[in-house]
Amino acid sequence: MRKKNKAREERLAKVLRERSEERCEYCGRDGCDPAHIIPREHLKTRYVLENLLYFCRECHIKFDNNKEFRELVISVLVGGKKYMRLKEITKGKAAVGKYKYTEIE
Numbered sequence: 001m002r003k004k005n006k007a008r009e010e011r012l013a014k015v016l017r018e019r020s021e022e023r024c025e026y027c028g029r030d031g032c033d034p035a036h037i038i039p040r041e042h043l044k045t046r047y048v049l050e051n052l053l054y055f056c057r058e059c060h061i062k063f064d065n066n067k068e069f070r071e072l073v074i075s076v077l078v079g080g081k082k083y084m085r086l087k088e089i090t091k092g093k094a095a096v097g098k099y100k101y102t103e104i105e
């Protein structure tokens with residue numbers, strides 16, 4: 001199971017690298033890794049492409065620890081509607097397919 005999840009995370013990271021051209025989606029720096037909008041503990045949105053951003057180390061740390069920065073990034077890069085939809089999926093109120101979001105298998 002753990003091995004399977006690791007392969008899934010690698011596929012997700014590959015798609016993110018392509019989407020972002022390996023640059024931070026907030027500031028444009030390199031040296032990035034995937035950051036979950038809805039935290040990764042939530043299984044329903046863990047592998048949903050729309051729930052991830054590709055961040056440099058600095059932006060990732062700020063996103064996870066600074067509420068104001070987090071809210072700014074969500075409003076600029078994600079948008080309220082998409083964020084609300086992700087929350088619906090997390091709570092089980094909507095399926096991923098309802099919004100045509102992409103779940104990486």
Ligand SMILES: [Zn+2]
Binds near residue numbers: 024025026027055059
């Ligand atoms: Zn950055």
